[in-house]
Amino acid sequence: MHPQRKQRLQMVVFIVVAASLAVGLLLFALRGNINLFYPPADIAAGKAPVGQAIRAGGMVRAGSVVRAPDSLKVQFVITDYAADLTVHYEGILPDMFAEEEGAVVAGMLNDQGELMATEVLAKHDENYMPPEVAETLHPKVDAQHRGGYGQ
Amino acid sequence: MWAWFHKLGSPRWFYRISDLCLPWLTVAGLLFLVVGVVWGLLFAPPDYKQGNSFRIFYLHVPTAVIALVGYYVMAIAGAVSLIWKMKLADIVMKEAAVIGALLTFLALFTGAVWGKPTWGTWWVWDARVTSMLILLFLYIGVIALNNAFTHPEQSGKACAVLSLVGTVNIPIIYKSVDWWYSLHQPATIKFTERSTIHPDMFWPFVVITVGFYVLYAVALMFNTQTAILEREYRTQWVRDKVQQ
Amino acid sequence: MQFDSWQAFVAMGGHGLYVWLAYGVAVLSLVAGAMVQIRRRKSVLRNIRQHYNNESEV
Numbered sequence: 001m002h003p004q005r006k007q008r009l010q011m012v013v014f015i016v017v018a019a020s021l022a023v024g025l026l027l028f029a030l031r032g033n034i035n036l037f038y039p040p041a042d043i044a045a046g047k048a049p050v051g052q053a054i055r056a057g058g059m060v061r062a063g064s065v066v067r068a069p070d071s072l073k074v075q076f077v078i079t080d081y082a083a084d085l086t087v088h089y090e091g092i093l094p095d096m097f098a099e100e101e102g103a104v105v106a107g108m109l110n111d112q113g114e115l116m117a118t119e120v121l122a123k124h125d126e127n128y129m130p131p132e133v134a135e136t137l138h139p140k141v142d143a144q145h146r147g148g149y150g151q
Numbered sequence: 152m153w154a155w156f157h158k159l160g161s162p163r164w165f166y167r168i169s170d171l172c173l174p175w176l177t178v179a180g181l182l183f184l185v186v187g188v189v190w191g192l193l194f195a196p197p198d199y200k201q202g203n204s205f206r207i208f209y210l211h212v213p214t215a216v217i218a219l220v221g222y223y224v225m226a227i228a229g230a231v232s233l234i235w236k237m238k239l240a241d242i243v244m245k246e247a248a249v250i251g252a253l254l255t256f257l258a259l260f261t262g263a264v265w266g267k268p269t270w271g272t273w274w275v276w277d278a279r280v281t282s283m284l285i286l287l288f289l290y291i292g293v294i295a296l297n298n299a300f301t302h303p304e305q306s307g308k309a310c311a312v313l314s315l316v317g318t319v320n321i322p323i324i325y326k327s328v329d330w331w332y333s334l335h336q337p338a339t340i341k342f343t344e345r346s347t348i349h350p351d352m353f354w355p356f357v358v359i360t361v362g363f364y365v366l367y368a369v370a371l372m373f374n375t376q377t378a379i380l381e382r383e384y385r386t387q388w389v390r391d392k393v394q395q
Numbered sequence: 396m397q398f399d400s401w402q403a404f405v406a407m408g409g410h411g412l413y414v415w416l417a418y419g420v421a422v423l424s425l426v427a428g429a430m431v432q433i434r435r436r437k438s439v440l441r442n443i444r445q446h447y448n449n450e451s452e453v
C-alpha cells in the first residue's frame with residue numbers, strides 16, 4: 001500500500017479507537033444512571049433515593065394484584081425473586097399488564113418503603129408465538145384465555 | 152485485486168453496472184416486500200400475548216436492522232474516501248446518510264406506535280430508544296454537515312470523520328438491552344442461538360427483510376447515480392449519456 | 396388467512412389504529428422518499444441539458 005494511504009488508514013483506525021475509548025469511559029462513568037429502573041433488590045438495599053421520583057422494574061408477583069372495588073386504585077408486588085416491592089397506583093393499567101409479566105413503575109418511595117406510582121408500564125419479553133402453540137406449551141396461559149368463556 | 156478496486160471506484164463503471172442491475176433489483180425488491188407484507192398482515196398468526204399489534208414487528212425490526220447496517224455502509228464508504236480519496240466512496244457515504252435517516256425515523260416511529268399498545272407509552276428514555284435517537288441525530292448530522300459546505304468536494308473529510316466517530320454507537324444500540332435495565336425487550340432475532348420467534352411468524356419477517364435489503368441497495372445505487380450526474384456533468388461520458 | 400372478514404382485518408383485534416398507523420406512515424414515507432429522488436434525478440438531467448445547450452449557443 002502507498003505509504004500516504006497507509007498513514008491515512010492509521011488515522012481512520014485512530015479515530016474509531018479514540019472515539020470508542022472516549023465513549024466507553026463515559027458510559028463506564030455513567031453506568032448506573034443509564035439503567036431505566038432499579039430492581040427491587042437495590043431498593044431493599046437502600047440504593048434508591050427516598051422522596052425523589054424513581055423507576056422500579058421487575059415481575060408482577062402472581063396473586064399479588066389487588067384492585068379496589070369502587071375506584072381505580074390498585075396494589076401489586078413487583079419482584080426480581082431476590083426482594084419484593086409493594087406498589088400502589090391509581091389509574092388505568094396498560095392492556096399488557098398481567099401477573100407474572102414484567103412491569104416498570106415510576107413514582108416515589110414512601111416511609112414504609114412502598115412505591116406510590118404515578119405511571120405503570122408493561123414490559124414484555126422477546127418471545128413471539130401463535131396462541132395455539134402457547135396453549136400447548138403453557139397450560140396456565142390456556143386456563144387464563146379460556147377463563148372468559150365460562151368454564 | 153487493486154485493479155478491480157480502482158475499477159469499482161470509477162463513477163462511469165459504477166453508473167453502467169447500476170444501470171444493468173437496477174431494473175431487476177427494483178422488481179425483485181418490490182416483489183419480496185409486497186409478498187412479505189401481505190404474508191405478515193394476513194397470514195402470519197397473531198402473537199399469544201400481543202395479538203395483532205405484533206404485526207408492527209414486520210416493519211419495526213427490518214427498518215431498525217438496516218438502519219444499523221446502513222450506518223456501517225456509510226462509515227466504511229467514509230473510510231475509503233478518506234484513505235483513497237475516492238470520489239465514488241464520498242458520494243455513497245452522503246447518499247447512505249439520507250436513506251439511513253429515513254430508515255431510522257421509520258424504526259423509531261413504528262417503535263412508538265407499537266409501544267403504545269404494548270408498553271402503555273409512546274416513548275421512554277431507556278438505553279435502546281435513546282441510543283436509536285442518537286443514531287438519527289448522527290445521520291442528520293452528516294447530512295447537515297454536507298449541506299453546510301458550498302461544494303460537495305469540501306465536506307467529504309468532515310462527513311467521513313463524523314461517520315467514523317459515530318460507529319461507536321452501533322454496538323451500543325445493539326447491546327443496550329443486555330447491558331442496562333431497559334423497557335425494550337432483548338433481541339428476538341439472534342445470530343448465535345435460536346431466535347425466539349415461532350417459524351410461522353419468522354418466515355414473513357425473512358421475506359420482508361430481504362425486500363428491504365434489496366430496496367436499500369436500489370435506493371443507494373439510484374441516488375448515487377444521480378449524484379454522479381450532478382458532479383461529473385463536465386465529463387464526456389456523461390455528455391454522451393445525457394444526449395443520447 | 397387469519398381474518399374472517401374485511402371488518403376484522405381492518406379492526407386488527409382492536410389494534411387497528413396502531414397497525415395501520417405504522418404501515419400507513421411507512422408506505423407514505425417510502426413512496427415520498429422515492430418520489431423526491433425521482434424528481435431530483437429529473438431536475439438534475441434537465442439542468443445538465445440546459446447547461447450543454449447554453450454551452451453550444453456560446
